[in-house]
Amino acid sequence: MILLLFVFVFAVQAQHPQQDPNWAVNFIDSFNTINTNHWYIETGVRQAGTPGEDLAWHSAENVYSQEGQLRLQIKRDTMVHSDCTYNNHQEGTHYFSSGSIITHNVYHYGYYEIYAKLPADTGYWSSFWLWSSDNAAMWENEIDVIEALGYHPDTVIGNIHWLYQIKTDTSYSHFCGLMSDYHWYGIEWNQDRIIWYLDRKIVRQIRNTADGLNICHPMKIILSVGLDQYIDENSVLFHTFIPNSMFVDELNVYRLKCDCSKIVNEIYNFSTFQYGVKKYIKLSGVTQLPQNGNISLRAKEYIELRNGFEVPLGTAFYADVNPCQ
Numbered sequence: 001m002i003l004l005l006f007v008f009v010f011a012v013q014a015q016h017p018q019q020d021p022n023w024a025v026n027f028i029d030s031f032n033t034i035n036t037n038h039w040y041i042e043t044g045v046r047q048a049g050t051p052g053e054d055l056a057w058h059s060a061e062n063v064y065s066q067e068g069q070l071r072l073q074i075k076r077d078t079m080v081h082s083d084c085t086y087n088n089h090q091e092g093t094h095y096f097s098s099g100s101i102i103t104h105n106v107y108h109y110g111y112y113e114i115y116a117k118l119p120a121d122t123g124y125w126s127s128f129w130l131w132s133s134d135n136a137a138m139w140e141n142e143i144d145v146i147e148a149l150g151y152h153p154d155t156v157i158g159n160i161h162w163l164y165q166i167k168t169d170t171s172y173s174h175f176c177g178l179m180s181d182y183h184w185y186g187i188e189w190n191q192d193r194i195i196w197y198l199d200r201k202i203v204r205q206i207r208n209t210a211d212g213l214n215i216c217h218p219m220k221i222i223l224s225v226g227l228d229q230y231i232d233e234n235s236v237l238f239h240t241f242i243p244n245s246m247f248v249d250e251l252n253v254y255r256l257k258c259d260c261s262k263i264v265n266e267i268y269n270f271s272t273f274q275y276g277v278k279k280y281i282k283l284s285g286v287t288q289l290p291q292n293g294n295i296s297l298r299a300k301e302y303i304e305l306r307n308g309f310e311v312p313l314g315t316a317f318y319a320d321v322n323p324c325q
Helices: 236-240
Strands: 003-005 023-029 039-041 063-066 069-080 093-103 110-117 124-131 141-149 155-162 171-174 183-189 193-198 201-207 220-227 244-256 258-265 277-283 294-305 316-321
Touching: 063 093, 069 220, 110 124, 110 141, 141 183, 155 193, 220 244
Parallel strands: 258 277, 277 294, 294 316
Antiparallel strands: 003 294, 023 244, 039 093, 063 069, 069 093, 069 244, 093 220, 110 183, 110 244, 124 141, 124 220, 141 155, 155 171, 183 193, 193 201
16 A cells, blocks of 8 residues: 655644754744844834724833743833824823834744743733734734733634735634643744644644735744733723733744755665655655654655555654645
């Protein structure tokens, strides 16, 4: 029997980069300090003067490294400036300040994850997202790895936006006590699909297509905390709001190694095999998978499993077809 694995087949359990040697490090930050060569600290507001303006003013004072972690704080504050009128707010006044950082560089297809603890209570809105436009009024492409609303402490949300419009495709991941502790939040993104991970396990996957197009532009990474609802000086929450923070212990970005002109006919030694996305792979009984191993293979066109190929009891075998990017 010959089994061919062709494109657009979703794996039941894709492997994250710590398990899969086909990935290479692109960018890692452990936030022992905030490296301003990598990060821009936001100040002011996005979409100033519009109804969709952020409810909290971004302040550099709310972004700092503490005990080897990034801390993004949101607190009661009074920030006054001259180019803002919205909702019922007094002109130029914001009643809260928040924290947000954005990478200077843009990143393309790959695997993105943070290890973070999110504030859990009414009013908080934490997010880890990718955005392709410097113009806040122009929604070109966006992937929300997570949006976490504090009044739903057991839930995180994943969104996509495209075609310069806010079109969302939303997923909810429930985990009891999710925001009360640190968790891994991640996403795998390529030209064919987008996969969301919670604690390095798949919670959702979709095809990367929208109105006949896909999310394909390089994007910046944004970590931010803000408000999820309108709050003015007459609201109960305004007077009871307790300062809190989003803590990020680590951020990792990986890209797939690409060796897409290489043809593989059998693998004789997995300990010396040069991993990466190959043109195609053909395996039979000549290829011996290691006992109790964890093997991940990727190819651009197909992976062919011929007569005699076997997976030993206790060995995890993952095979996938990926674009070369």
